[in-house]
Amino acid sequence: MFWTVYTIISILILLISFIYLFFKNKYSYFEDQGIPHIKPKFPLGNLQGIGSKFHLSDITRQVYEKFKHEAKIVGFYNFVQPIYLVTDIETVKVITVKDFNNFVNRGFFVNEENEPLSGHLFALEDDRWRFLRNKLSPVFTSGKLKLMFHTISKLGDKFITKVEEKSKISSFDLKDAASRYTVDIISTVAFGMESNTLNYEHQELIDVFSEFNGPPDSRKMFTFFFMMAFPKLAKALKLRQFSKKVSDFFTNVVGGNIKYREDNDDNRSDFLNMLIQLKNKGSIDGEISTESKKLTLNEVLAQAILFFLAGSDTSSSAICFTLTELAFNQDVQDKLRLEIMEKIKNTNWELTYENLHEMNYLNQIINETLRMYTQGVMVLRKAKEDFQVPDSNIVIKKGSSVWIPTLAFHFDDRFWENPTKFDPERFTQEEIAKRPSFCYFPFGEGPRNCIGMRFGLVNAKFGVASIIKNFKVTPDARMKHPIVMNPKVPHLEPKDGFWLNFEKI
Ligand code: HEM
Numbered sequence: 001m002f003w004t005v006y007t008i009i010s011i012l013i014l015l016i017s018f019i020y021l022f023f024k025n026k027y028s029y030f031e032d033q034g035i036p037h038i039k040p041k042f043p044l045g046n047l048q049g050i051g052s053k054f055h056l057s058d059i060t061r062q063v064y065e066k067f068k069h070e071a072k073i074v075g076f077y078n079f080v081q082p083i084y085l086v087t088d089i090e091t092v093k094v095i096t097v098k099d100f101n102n103f104v105n106r107g108f109f110v111n112e113e114n115e116p117l118s119g120h121l122f123a124l125e126d127d128r129w130r131f132l133r134n135k136l137s138p139v140f141t142s143g144k145l146k147l148m149f150h151t152i153s154k155l156g157d158k159f160i161t162k163v164e165e166k167s168k169i170s171s172f173d174l175k176d177a178a179s180r181y182t183v184d185i186i187s188t189v190a191f192g193m194e195s196n197t198l199n200y201e202h203q204e205l206i207d208v209f210s211e212f213n214g215p216p217d218s219r220k221m222f223t224f225f226f227m228m229a230f231p232k233l234a235k236a237l238k239l240r241q242f243s244k245k246v247s248d249f250f251t252n253v254v255g256g257n258i259k260y261r262e263d264n265d266d267n268r269s270d271f272l273n274m275l276i277q278l279k280n281k282g283s284i285d286g287e288i289s290t291e292s293k294k295l296t297l298n299e300v301l302a303q304a305i306l307f308f309l310a311g312s313d314t315s316s317s318a319i320c321f322t323l324t325e326l327a328f329n330q331d332v333q334d335k336l337r338l339e340i341m342e343k344i345k346n347t348n349w350e351l352t353y354e355n356l357h358e359m360n361y362l363n364q365i366i367n368e369t370l371r372m373y374t375q376g377v378m379v380l381r382k383a384k385e386d387f388q389v390p391d392s393n394i395v396i397k398k399g400s401s402v403w404i405p406t407l408a409f410h411f412d413d414r415f416w417e418n419p420t421k422f423d424p425e426r427f428t429q430e431e432i433a434k435r436p437s438f439c440y441f442p443f444g445e446g447p448r449n450c451i452g453m454r455f456g457l458v459n460a461k462f463g464v465a466s467i468i469k470n471f472k473v474t475p476d477a478r479m480k481h482p483i484v485m486n487p488k489v490p491h492l493e494p495k496d497g498f499w500l501n502f503e504k505i
Pocket residue numbers: 121122123133306307308310311312314315318370374375376377379380442443444445446447448449450451452453455456457460
């Protein structure tokens with residue numbers, strides 16, 4: 001008996017000592033290299049309070065602000081994973097552009113053997129990424145987007161009708177209608193599925209979308225950071241980017257539509273059609289391709305799901321945050337309405353692809369929204385080799401992750417006067433010329449930036465312009481300003497929704 005108790009106590013002491021030494025060793029990483037950092041705490045490192053009290057962007061911004069005058073790069077612990085957090089614009093340029101080849105990867109969790117749909121452009125690495133980026137770039141040219149504009153415009157009319165119906169009853173949270181609008185756009189162009197979720201059809205699509213994007217759940221947040229910090233363990237545990245339900249749904253719907261189109265020779269001008277061409281011929285009609293290799297069916301499915309997930313929430317959030325700021329800034333809203341009316345008077349009061357691009361003030365407004373509320377709160381990169389940061393004694397070690405905290409740069413008073421103020425005048429050509437480059441990057445930077453930027457901007461601009469053309473937007477009493485963000489999700493989302501009033505003009 002004595003020996004059993006003695007053995008258990010000894011094992012416990014050994015185990016605790018091992019855990020203590022393991023964490024002590026891990027948490028001395030930046031100390032040993034003389035890189036400034038905030039002392040990490042067991043077991044989350046510097047993620048204390050994430051998902052409950054703080055959003056990731058608040059936590060990284062605190063560290064950034066504390067050290068931005070003394071170092072180009074500071075240390076940050078994601079659990080025990082050491083992260084190099086960038087605080088200097090020259091270093092942003094070096095990592096995303098000048099030395100891109102050393103930072104081509106994001107270090108995002110991918111496990112194609114166990115989960116083929118995880119092999120999408122956002123997660124893939126090195127030559128697999130280069131191959132796909134080359135193949136997919138022609139999908140997003142402005143000529144191709146112009147062909148898809150009629151879908152955006154047709155669905156925009158339904159969006160306005162829905163907003164009008166709802167506003168007759170009371171004020172409402174715009175996010176649901178805006179999400180359905182962008183889900184309908186992307187499902188039409190990326191899957192060939194006319195989902196009509198705005199009119200409450202195909203609820204299963206909204207269900208899978210919600211499963212991925214919400215409802216807020218801090219467990220999902222932890223899994224996400226865990227997969228980034230421990231990719232090998234995550235692979236061994238067969239963790240997945242998408243649940244089985246989400247994967248099965250997309251495989252069936254998109255796979256079915258591909259088969260239907262192939263069997264019926266159905267050639268529409270949309271993303272899915274171009275993906276099918278890449279699968280069957282290795283190139284898109286009218287585009288020259290230096291690489292003849294074709295895409296596999298799984299590769300096509302993975303990209304379609306990525307377009308859907310990367311494209312719908314980002315665009316609908318841009319619409320909602322912009323309209324909320326316009327509700328609180330009536331002078332800006334009035335000025336925008338005047339611009340819209342002026343630009344559409346010669347096109348029978350219709351918004352067109354061309355006149356949307358002539359609306360400079362609208363462009364300034366969307367840019368300012370994306371400064372304050374970009375969905376890509378962090379640009380992620382991973383070092384392939386040891387990298388000496390120019391003009392410093394810092395070496396980023398091979399295999400380490402680098403985080404560029406977008407919102408910290410977007411609110412840095414070294415570049416923006418009164419950064420918490422919504423002020424579209426910051427984006428006139430004169431003001432842009434006064435600022436240094438690489439302090440504003442809502443779509444990321446360099447060759448690995450957002451491939452869907454143009455498409456996202458057209459969606460957001462069309463959504464905002466069609467609402468402002470038709471309604472005066474004011475805030476409901478429930479709408480808090482400054483907007484309080486939900487700490488439980490990795491992107492930006494208000495804690496209590498976008499409560500707005502819409503008065504028909
Ligand atoms: C307002 C809308 C959008 C915002 C703010 C946004 C933001 C971003 C950001 C910050 C990145 C990471 C860039 C980097 O690491 O340098 C990214 C990547 C990406 N985005 Fe977007 N995005 C938007 C819309 C879209 C749309 C509409 C699509 C597709 C239909 C899309 C597809 C992608 C893809 C595929 C990547 C990965 C690119 C690669 O790794 O090569 N995005 N986006």
